[in-house]
Amino acid sequence: MSTLHIFSKPLSHYCTNALENLISSDDTVLLVGDACYNIKQYRQFSAALHLLKEDATARAITLSEYDVDIDYNQFVELTLTSQNTITW
């Protein structure tokens, strides 16, 4: 099983520039909150980004065909199908 990486802030918020190196190729990346604004920059973290649907909608974010938008029930489900969860 893999890790679910949750990002809630724009990339500029994090006190390290090494985060992408801590994400394994089979991990899942979920953008919530203001992290949704940085969808373009977060693509380097994962080919298939997950976004919390209402957080992206509130911020008028346009998803690409590769992105997956999920609701809260699916968010809960993602934490259960992952080995562990990291909120950065």
Place this chain on the structure above:
Amino acid sequence: MSTLHIFSKPLSHYCTNALENLISSDDTVLLVGDACYNIKQYRQFSAALHLLKEDATARAITLSEYDVDIDYNQFVELTLTSQNTITW
């Protein structure tokens, strides 16, 4: 007169990567607090960095011959000889 730019956090803390572009060549850069740790990185902001002496000492920072260490009275003086002060 010029601007006094005060940095109190490591560079990674700031929500923009454009800060160095807001510093004019005759401005003064003062490092206080945890910003002192990033003395090497802040050198790109100014050839003559100022550091608050006791903040640098507490963090075991070694100054180069080009750096200027100041006490609190000199800190007050710097704000007065500058046109304005920005705490980033």
Place this chain on the structure above:
Amino acid sequence: MKNILVISQHGPFDDQHMRESLDTTLIFAAIEQNISWLLSGDAVLALKKHQKPEVLGIKNYFKTIKTLELYDVENIYVCEKSLMDFNLTKDNLIIDVKVANFEQQRLLISQQHQVVTL
């Protein structure tokens, strides 16, 4: 009358940073100072069109940004590079702003009596 500049760099929903930037800008306008507001980094996202915080149950303070004009706050500057970073142009913003390159931002700063970052 003093020249006072508010600089904002935080994202739209990052704690209360942008709302307190807006409050401070409006207050200095109310007491008739020559106020300017510079939005840089993630802060430019607060001006993006079509956002709907009501979806989240959060107050839509973006509407208050639109009232700046009513209070005669005309000096609203946006960092050109930051707009580019988010693929935004002036047409994508909810208010009319002055797009400033770095040289213009340095000039703006040099003209101020007080500068506050929020």
Place this chain on the structure above:
Amino acid sequence: MKNILVISQHGPFDDQHMRESLDTTLIFAAIEQNISWLLSGDAVLALKKHQKPEVLGIKNYFKTIKTLELYDVENIYVCEKSLMDFNLTKDNLIIDVKVANFEQQRLLISQQHQVVTL
């Protein structure tokens, strides 16, 4: 017994982040979980030798870091790249740590039941 990892990325005096990281690490050791602590980014500076927060009138919590050994907290990892960014080596640190490259850090994360960032 669970594998639990605390990840710290904030600077030594940045609010209480590092102190609360240390508290959490010690508590999980006290309740006999298999605790690990990973310091990355600015957090590695908390392990730097010869620091004297007493000069500032601030409590020297670095001393508490040295007590980790007494509580049998042996899995302390430091990001190799972060050390290099600050020109530090293992010899410059107040405690003995495991220096981990990115692959080792990913492996560490994959072995945990719970991961907490503080």
Place this chain on the structure above:
Amino acid sequence: MAQFVLSLHTAPTDHDCTQRLIKFTQACLDSGHTISAVFLYQAGVYHASQHLELASDELPVSRLWQELNAKSIPLLLCVTAAEKRGLDIENTGVFTVAGLAEFAMLAADADKWVQFK
């Protein structure tokens, strides 16, 4: 069905994060899972203040916590984090003062620990 612990690390001024924790909690319950604690840590402890005064068009933070409490979810806050932040630990409303060790035991026993920040 799984057992969760959730921790909140941001102050009540972060309405976005607060709302996210509340909605996640609701979704957990809707899916039949158990939440053994919502734990306030770091700046999150300020949520237990009894002096929050928000305008009527703001996120009704205090009411949202009361609703979670009505669903019998244990709402805890870290006493050490609270004391050094100036929170009045004698008046914490629907929140119960707890030690970090108490929460750590719940976290170690839980299937999943999700942080909100």
Place this chain on the structure above:
Amino acid sequence: MAQFVLSLHTAPTDHDCTQRLIKFTQACLDSGHTISAVFLYQAGVYHASQHLELASDELPVSRLWQELNAKSIPLLLCVTAAEKRGLDIENTGVFTVAGLAEFAMLAADADKWVQFK
């Protein structure tokens, strides 16, 4: 001699920043300058809490404020910032509750405004 206003933007858990503002204030007075206000804004308002409980080997935050107050420096806090953060504005000790406009006027009149964060 110059007239200063100082503003503090970080919570009382940031001992480093608190100490820096206190020492700067002292140096201002030593050099014969005037401080028309120290203003608590953003998370800085939590400094006015009467419930800070710090161990004896920590920075004595409350005592440092009392010492500044004894030197007749006006210590103000922003009421709006305080209300949305859950500070009890009826019990603010040596700090006086003020509006943002009141501080803005002091800042506009001052020769220098220095922020601490």
